[in-house]
Amino acid sequence: MSSLIFCGVDLAKHHFSLHAVDNRGKVILHKSVSRAKLLTTLANMPPMRIGLEACSGAHYWAREFIQLGHDARIMAAKYVGPYRTKGKNDLNDAIAICEAVQRPNTRFVPVKSPERQAILAIHRMREHWVRERTALINRIRALLAEFGIVFPTGRAAIHREVPLILEAAENGLPDIARAVLADCFEHLQTLNQRINEAEQSFDLVVKASPNAMRIMKVRGIGPQTATAIIATIGKGEQFDSGRDFAAWLGLVPKQYSTGGKPRLGRITKHGDKYLRTLLVHGARAAITNIGEKQDRLSTWGRHVLERRGMNRAIVALAAKNARIIWALLHNQTEYQDYAA
Template identity: 40%
Template sequence: MQNVTLIGIDLGKHAFHLHGQDKAGKAVFRRKVSRKQLFEFFATFQACTVVMEACAGAHYMARKLVAFGHDVKLISPQFVRPFVKSNKNDFVDAEAICEAASRPSMRFVTSKTESQQTLSALHRVRDALVKDKVRTTNQMHGFLLEFGVALPVGNAVVTRLPALLAEHSLPPRIIAILERLHAHLKYLAEQIDEVEKELNRQLADDAIAQRLLTIPGVGPITASLLSSELGDGKQYRCGRDFAAAVGLVPRQYSTGGRSNLLGISKRGDRNVRRLLVQCAHAFMLHLHSYSGAVADWVRSMLARRHSNVVTCALANKFARIAWAIASRDAVFELRT
């Protein structure tokens, strides 16, 4: 199999399906292996290009195969799907991966480092804890409202629960349920604080994230998430490409030479997009305290466009600035 130049891997949890082909695109071998056999196979195989879908376990596998001397590429699954022929099975998927990787205009995903994956995992844990906290708070509000206790929106139920239970004559069993939920709420708040402290510790050792903090409106959470998802930014040709990948550009449905732009596309990581939009909201909320070219641009936009449109446009600009900072080893400066 000296003529094998490209191998596609259909990743699985325990079984992996390989499709190898030569320079002309002719199939040379197909093989099903276990995880241990996969590492043994590539440890002794000649250096070649290995392609996988960017899915669970792909970044770890990419790091392992790069250590064996192979050139590893990751493809977004949405770009592989059109190349699946007829009926679908694991070997056909591996062949489709090779076919997609053979396209000269194919776009690939940059594999993440261990640090980036750890940072991304921390953010996912924090998001899950925050959602659980909001859900628990809403549940307590709902239970109290069922018994005639109406509270304002927010965390008043957390701070005022002991006083509320003393003021209102509620059934003992509902009191026990509320106290159990209150204890769970305090546990979630403690866990969120611990995760944020760990994020801040990792942020202190991340040079890219420290530079991203110079963007007005961007805080530690957004900076660390951008650092884990963007990296050095070399996988994007320009800041416009990164903003498009995040989904902060209009969807296009144009034909016959007529351009038709719709709402923002909402592609890519929705957490990055959500945080960039929140940063734009924070910047606009304190616009009176900012000066410089960006602030003047926002003021001129607000004079003729709706604030929601300006928010998305500013989030797009922040995405481009973040790419420039990460890829050019620069910091943001407020220019007048």
Template identity: 40%
Template sequence: MAKNDFDELMSIGVDIGKDVFHLVGFDRNGQLVLRKKIKRMALAATFEELPRCVVGMEACMSAHFVSRTLRKMGFEPRIIPAIYVQPFNKGQKNDYNDAEAIAEAALRPNLKTVSEKTQEQLDLQALHRVRSRLVSRRTATMNQIRAFLIEQGITVRKSVAALRTSLQAILDNRDDEMSLRIRKLILGLQQDWIWIDKRIEMTTSEIEGVSKSEASCQRLMTIPGIGPIISTAVVAAVGNGEAYDRGRDFAAWLGLVPRQHSTGGRTILGRITKRGSRYLRMLFLQAAQVIMMRPKNWPKFSFGPWLEAAATRMQHNKLGVALAELPPEHRTLT
């Protein structure tokens, strides 16, 4: 296969798999001129023989690595959200049809693409994913301890602090109310809990260290309610935010704007779309709830008058969503 065979190559769609990639390419006339299956290890060697052109791929695992590799070789990679590829898919689902749809979508001039992540962003994103998994595992461990205690007729107040302070006293003083086997199981779960706490503290400390050294994180933390966790999560997800023209676009990507179903000149708005990053959306909503818990601090914020007025006419949860997606011009950024 020589470069001359594909001189008119305009775009290539890459369907990324774990071990195998499927390539489909179109020339300037829209004719299919490339249809090939390659191994992951042969990626660089295969593209070295192709003329430089637009290369599309769906946003998925390893897409950013592939994009960086091809960009270094002189190609123009475009990472496309899967939801924007679906309208171009023809026929039944298979790898070649997916690659063909990606190749067509990559040439659309107004199509929104995903910003290519740097290795530092991917590392930071990995830290957040590990921390999120550990927090979820800790919650599951605590819930299992509560369930075993209730089975023995022992209840604990609803809070992490209550269970943390009461558990050892229960194991020491109420062992006559539970069998030896259950007591051993709960002791084992308690040790799991302690170990998970240590892992969470270590990961959180590493994230906080990044927030102190990263200028973008420092700017984000000037916004009320934004701390090391949220600021680093935003930087890991969107970098410097150059993909968004305004704050409203970022809120739409997070899924915090109303779902629209308008027709016949009538604007019909529903619940929030919940598109985009579920993890980031959760963090922003939690930050909004924290701010709403302290009304005495509202006058200190640039959006304080808006929040005080909105609190009189909006339901609590709706107010939290509205605050979470508040455009930057209403926040203190100095």
């Protein structure tokens, strides 16, 4: 412990800045290196605790540093900013990262394996294709509205009406516009196919993951949510409790308390927006279909719904599901939906 060295690495595409100090604060490394020389430079250093800001490539470089015998730790940028005392440049960023990695209150992101990153890549591309599909549908509606053609809302109406509009010769649609809309509709079908293939990939991942199958027993958790959670947090070792996981997701109330008077507001919406969205959508489906079920969770959800309304009940169930999921992963136990 007396020889522990701390190092901050400011990641980039081609030029990387490094700053390292020993446990007494003496600077032993302070320079910038090219991408080709980064691993060689660190391979010649004694074992260090290396801090990295969470960004594109952080997990790849963390794995490379670990293979060299270093202790690589990834942290959110919000933990680095308070320690930047000078102007904003790469070397000063490396100094701030080096300071942050030494602090006991800094929360670190577990280094993801290539397999977990690959699963998240499917999620990111599906999310991109869904947004592209929505934009394309809106564009098709707008183009047709220019020619006085409108139809009901919803994706089903688009897929039902557009082929009929393209085939109808009496609607006065110019041939050029007809050709453009035909290309748009073909692209829309391609996007649908890609989204469906991504969702089929989630099913395959679930079958190969006991943990994903375990948390899918929780009401409101499907293959998409299960695979995203497993790929993002693993077994949740980085959280001390289920509430920590819910807080990291931003599903707990925001506090503004002073003078001994607690004030709780809306949820914080901190952390991973994608996971929070999936949990909320799943909770919405569960609350909507609660019906007259008499199991303990349904009874609890019905009481919250009656007292606090639909939106608060949905968020409350999402937070409860997050805590349940953490417990299942951390304790490696099976979910049991007890009757009331």
